[in-house]
Amino acid sequence: MAIAFNLAICSIILLGTVVPSKPQIVPLLPIVPPNTFVIREPLVPVIREPLVPIVPLVPLARSQNQVQRQQSKSDDVLDSAPQPRSCSKCEQASYPQYISEADIQIVAKLETPKLILRYGHQVETHYAFTSDGYKLCLHRIPRPGAIPVMLVHGLMASSASWVQFGPSQGLAYILSQAGYDVWMLNTRGNIYSEERQTGRENDQDFWDFSFHEIGQYDLPAAIDLILLQTKKPSIQYIGHSQGSTAFFVMCSERPEYAAKISLMQSLSPSVYMEETRSPALKFMKFLTGGITVLLNFLGGHKISLENKIINMFREHICDKLIPSRICAIFEFVVCGFNFNSFNMTLSPILEGHSSQGASAKQFYHFAQLQGSSGFQKYNYGLILNKLRYNSILPPLYNLSLALTKVALHRGDGDWLGSESDALRLERSLPNCIENRNIRFQGFSHFDFTISKDVRPLVYDRVLNLCGSNR
Numbered sequence: 001m002a003i004a005f006n007l008a009i010c011s012i013i014l015l016g017t018v019v020p021s022k023p024q025i026v027p028l029l030p031i032v033p034p035n036t037f038v039i040r041e042p043l044v045p046v047i048r049e050p051l052v053p054i055v056p057l058v059p060l061a062r063s064q065n066q067v068q069r070q071q072s073k074s075d076d077v078l079d080s081a082p083q084p085r086s087c088s089k090c091e092q093a094s095y096p097q098y099i100s101e102a103d104i105q106i107v108a109k110l111e112t113p114k115l116i117l118r119y120g121h122q123v124e125t126h127y128a129f130t131s132d133g134y135k136l137c138l139h140r141i142p143r144p145g146a147i148p149v150m151l152v153h154g155l156m157a158s159s160a161s162w163v164q165f166g167p168s169q170g171l172a173y174i175l176s177q178a179g180y181d182v183w184m185l186n187t188r189g190n191i192y193s194e195e196r197q198t199g200r201e202n203d204q205d206f207w208d209f210s211f212h213e214i215g216q217y218d219l220p221a222a223i224d225l226i227l228l229q230t231k232k233p234s235i236q237y238i239g240h241s242q243g244s245t246a247f248f249v250m251c252s253e254r255p256e257y258a259a260k261i262s263l264m265q266s267l268s269p270s271v272y273m274e275e276t277r278s279p280a281l282k283f284m285k286f287l288t289g290g291i292t293v294l295l296n297f298l299g300g301h302k303i304s305l306e307n308k309i310i311n312m313f314r315e316h317i318c319d320k321l322i323p324s325r326i327c328a329i330f331e332f333v334v335c336g337f338n339f340n341s342f343n344m345t346l347s348p349i350l351e352g353h354s355s356q357g358a359s360a361k362q363f364y365h366f367a368q369l370q371g372s373s374g375f376q377k378y379n380y381g382l383i384l385n386k387l388r389y390n391s392i393l394p395p396l397y398n399l400s401l402a403l404t405k406v407a408l409h410r411g412d413g414d415w416l417g418s419e420s421d422a423l424r425l426e427r428s429l430p431n432c433i434e435n436r437n438i439r440f441q442g443f444s445h446f447d448f449t450i451s452k453d454v455r456p457l458v459y460d461r462v463l464n465l466c467g468s469n470r
């Protein structure tokens, strides 16, 4: 009976046979015939070439900054490695605090490297190849000889998370100005890392991954590339959301990599998710409970942007008084959105760089963690678990292997990170040096990259920790 009910709901959601239950909400997007796993264009199509020539918003300090080198020579001149320093007031003042209306429209459509150039910084693009057949793109604001810091974005995001709103607010620029060599990874499946390699050509194979594979293969490949390019013994790591989750997977599955990270900072540590408040994740968990097998049949797929879950849960982030296209963006519907701390004038930029690609399995895996007390591998159902893990339950990740120094930053408005879950993570980690609550009521999941006050609330402390844990 319960199974049949689940099955019925599941087909409504996944196969799109019935119109969502609350059709009175006027859709903000053009209606498309209900159909799952159809890949649609992003809300604002990201154009590969800029409409106008790139004119930096700020004068370039050095003329050679304009050169975009593709693959940097490994013997980059190690000229006078700058020592990291804290950002001085005068340095901040040389960058505009505000972006003009015209620039907003342009920046919204630029890919990360062009966006960085436009904001007046040098950029390089590098590629790392994973041992299981993915080609990952890293964007770098180079500072040869300086301490490398790798930034890893969250679910459905990209390297643009760290640079989209310009030098006064983007963590990548702030770190670069403070004297670090900044590397931004794009994990498998997002628009910068979607090239099909041999053996991964078909959809089913390509999209068959969760954050487990990102931790097991993507992070080690990226870390090795950076160590090779910079000839440094270790790097620092900053991860937002899934960028944190995958880090702890890596430490459990490839513990030798913990020693290659001198400090890990987690912005919204999404590891233990017993008290997750996301209505959409709770719902997905409810679905995966009884009929994992059906979901497994749907396994390797790109997440569908017009998934019914968006329509069902949209009112949880927006009421009818806030008519914003943001209310229709998948990740904000799932993870929450704080309209009070985001400068809505910048919405076109946010829309242009959101929903950059993810697999359905990533969401299912997070949904499985929801409400459960453990941090465990993907649940394939009893039989497949037995075959794969030799255990009917998915094995737990071993957090005691994460020997890296770790600092946790969490917000009390974060649907994915409750205080008790963060506390439990802190206690599970052998070397947690800080577990910090952001002092701002309602600080939410995406505020770590988009809040207009993110710099004083979060990044100043992040920078401090970077400096004192070199």
Ligand SMILES: *[C@@H]1O[C@H](CO)[C@@H](O)[C@H](O)[C@H]1NC(C)=O
Pocket: 097, 098, 099, 100, 343, 344, 345, 346, 452
């Ligand atoms: C929001 O951003 C716009 C465009 O950069 C700027 O003009 C405006 O002053 C900002 N508002 C706030 C409250 O920061």
Ligand SMILES: *[C@@H]1O[C@H](CO)[C@@H](O)[C@H](O)[C@H]1NC(C)=O
Pocket: 398, 400, 401
């Ligand atoms: C986790 O790793 C620690 C350290 O190597 C080890 O002592 C412990 O037995 C492991 N736990 C499990 C459940 O494998």
